[in-house]
Amino acid sequence: MVGPPGAGKSLLASCLPGILPPLDAGEALEVSMVQSVAGTLTGGKLTRTRPFRAPHHSASMAALTGGGLRVKPGEVSLAHQGVLFLDELPEFGRAVLDSLRQPLEMGTVSVARANAHVTFPANVQLVAAMNPCRCGHLGDPALACARAPKCAADYQAKVSGPLLDRIDLHVEVAAVSAVDLMLATPSEPSAAVAARVTAARELQTARYAGTDARTNADAEGPVLEAHCTPDEAGRALLAQAAQAMHLSARGYTRVLRVARTIADLAGSQTVGRIHVAEALSYRRQAPRA
Template structure:
């Protein structure tokens, strides 16, 4: 599902006189893609905090209170600033980098804290387009993903879960066994980056997934380091 950034809260979460599911529930067990993320109303985005945390959405109306399933893989995209040229001195506006901070701050911190992977994608130039394709293509990656998901299904079978994404913090700490170097790195990063409890467990979840993709039984320092690299960074020029 890919709702427009002008979508109302009812359209995204559900509502109406006869309560109907919204986009987040229609995308259950699939992908919810939000393009131009800061252009959505802040309250609309914040209404997604519950489903991103627990996989359900509760809609309360005068005549009904309904809970819909809403476990989605959220993918969001945004420009670094309104003009879209942050980092290019010849094109960036006169307010850079302040304009980037203002633009990105339209999305609340608690919402961003629920984003596991933040990746900056640089502009593609003509030279990039002429480069040969990567050695590992989508088909090869798909095989690794399928193998990792099979490992996770076996890991959580008794708990009735399928993936690391569904495991809560307590369960994660039992199944994501960090070696000593990984544990030290995470402790140092948690203090330096001021990770919230939610952010701390999300780093562990991502590190466990990276280890699964690598076919590793234990979570090593390199897996934690990569997971930490995906946490949100402060905008700079």
């Protein structure tokens, strides 16, 4: 999420666990095992809530991925089956952020030390938030600094392209004014959104029964082709976009997974052009001049 200060990015991130489906028995066991190793399991009981971890941007690489003399899981593993929220993304050390590339791709993190080599689970939903530039007001001529737009280019360049390529949804969050808060606007309650998400997750559970995948995000190879390939119109649009947007192989497969999820949320059995178009709209856009 990219937007000015006070737009509600952190609030949106903190609300995400509330619309996710509850942990099933297997997921609860995995989360509790990680917490047990980390020494954070309360009362020795299985946890039933999805983790939400929000480390400060001063966190070290060991704090994020795990380490120490007696190797313990880091934040990316403590958020396993939950949400890892990185606020003020460009303020994290670049090496620290790049250490997340392998966990995001593989769903595990390997910590190598002289006295131990340990692999922890790290299947997380990464949510990141950042201002468009250091002053945070790039789109407001009255508040933006005199260095715009170079200020924005320098600030956004702190985050590497390969890491951004692993983030499926890039959303601009508009500023919220005091007038917006005073106006009564129609809204959808979290319970309704959670019900739709749960229904989509149940579809995926049935779809991938008997395979190694649990959700669309896990689908690979023949499973991905069998269940996430769009219809003819969707394939034509995706082929055009892949060339125009210079999609990498990773970006191409991630668009397929996102489009399949959008179709699931809409209750559609097939992935159509409209679902592909929405998935493409979330891909990373070039920085604004």
